[in-house]
Amino acid sequence: MSEPGPRAAWWRIMDLRLGMVPVPVAIVGVAVTAAFVWLGAPPSDILMNIVVLAVGGFFCAEIGKRTPGLKNLGLAAILATFLPSYLVYAHLLPGSLVKSITAFTDNSNFLYLFIAAIIVGSILGMDRRVLIAGFVKIFVPLAIGSVVACAVGCAVGTALGLGLSHTFFKVVAPIMAGGVGEGAIPLTIGYANFSHQPQGELFAQVLPAVMLGSLTAILFAGALNAVGKRYPHLTGEGRLQPGEQDDEPFATPDAERAPVTPADVGAALVMAVTLYLVGALAQKLWNWPGPVVMLALAVLMKFGHVASPRLERGAFANFQFFSQAVTYPLLFAIGAAKTPWEKLIGAFNLPTLTTIVVTVATLMGTGFVVARFVRLYPIDAAIVNACHSGQGGTGDVAILTAGNRMQLMPFAQIATRIGGAIMVTLTLVLFARLGAGG
Known part of the structure; x- marks a missing residue:
């Protein structure tokens, strides 16, 4: 019965959320997405985009929700919409990933x-x-x-x-x-x-x-x-x-x-x-x-x-x-x-x-x-x-x-x-x- 100590600690880590996404899952998702980008052509299917859009959307929203003074003015929705727009414009999102998101959305x-x-x-x-x-x-x-x-x-x-x-x-x-x-x-x-x-x-x-x-x-x-x-x-x-x-x-x-x-x-x-x-x-x-x-x-x-x-x-x-x-x-x-x-x-x-x-x-x-x-x-x-x-x-x-x-x-x-x-x-x-x- 002494075993649950480390296990409970790990469960607490797994229950840390980026929006609704467990933080360890988000980290693995980012790593896997980066690997697909490195290989040249991320899939534009629903599986890839569930991970990409969930991590990206909730990451932007969390920034908005935690910004003092502005978090009650809809900043989460604004950042979730317009921050990725800027990232595409500034070429900070890989082109192959943008194509995947666009194809899936369309x-x-x-x-x-x-x-x-x-x-x-x-x-x-x-x-x-x-x-x-x-x-x-x-x-x-x-x-x-x-x-x-x-x-x-x-x-x-x-x-x-x-x-x-x-x-x-x-x-x-x-x-x-x-x-x-x-x-x-x-x-x-x-x-x-x-x-x-x-x-x-x-x-x-x-x-x-x-x-x-x-x-x-x-x-x-x-x-x-x-x-x-x-x-x-x-x-x-x-x-x-x-x-x-x-x-x-x-x-x-x-x-x-x-x-x-x-x-x-x-x-x-x-x-x-x-x-x-x-x-x-x-x-x-x-x-x-x-x-x-x-x-x-x-x-x-x-x-x-x-x-x-x-x-x-x-x-x-x-x-x-x-x-x-x-x-x-x-x-x-x-x-x-x-x-x-x-x-x-x-x-x-x-x-x-x-x-x-x-x-x-x-x-x-x-x-x-x-x-x-x-x-x-x-x-x-x-x-x-x-x-x-x-x-x-x-x-x-x-x-x-x-x-x-x-x-x-x-x-x-x-x-x-x-x-x-x-x-x-x-x-x-x-x-x-x-x-x-x-």
Whole structure:
């Protein structure tokens, strides 16, 4: 019985964590990755990238969480996204490893697996009685915030010498267009068609506004999370409305509170992925936004009692797993594969930077104020509005992570997808009518 001394000491070492990764495992993982890089071609499969992204993502997050003064402002999410972007730019990450991460991120649909699990799990874990009211109410601060942010952002940009046309079409509208793939790309394709300018040049002009707008929203979301800790009456800590609570499957006694089984979790994950595929098919056939279709189907399932309590518990367990274990690795992948550092720093001039910050602050501030009139929590509504200025689905993940409110993902997707689509449509109509090219 005297044997457990050294063994207990070793177990304590094994229980030291880098995020969720045991430190000895992280050390071995780094060594193995370095060996693959030395051999010339790290695999781009899921096995290699689980190790690389987990170690990289949680390492960046731990730096952010341990930085005095800034750890409560979303620095973990910022570093997990933008530090790998800089490392790629500075050639501090081996090129072969970057290719592996990029190939895996592009080919695996990693991001949409995450979003499917988060959306379906959070909706099925919501209070059914207030779900529909929340979806209706969130359009009020979102719509009013968008209009006010456009007006204030254009006024500031024009006053600083950017010109009204440039400010709206190249700075303000791209911020709220829904990210890169769903926003900046269709926006600049439309600009190119109407103005006969090269789409690539136009895309390079609007991309910094998209990225810096998302970064600003991440910072403000982190700050609002800190405000919520100090003034708890302003926030539902991830719940949008007063009185919202967990639904029956998580509150009922006896058999309904039985532990979630691996079979329940697996069944719920297949269900979430199937809903995503239905959305993807709708996008292919009728050009309906796939994530919005998935979201609507999940809401209908919740509202119509389609999923059993076991499936709902399994879906909620998936939500908890993905939000805690997958977020920072995903952000690391996004930073390394989809966030060009040179584009981010391309807009670092005072007039553009000021216009971006003022636009995002107005969007969130208006949401904060208007929320009180429709009985929503001000901080949570403001963070949903922040997602309207995010970098698409990737921005939603980073903003909600910084604000510690991943439960708001369904509402964030409304802000990003529906709000972004409306912004792109109205902007292109205005661009065509004005013949804007500058």
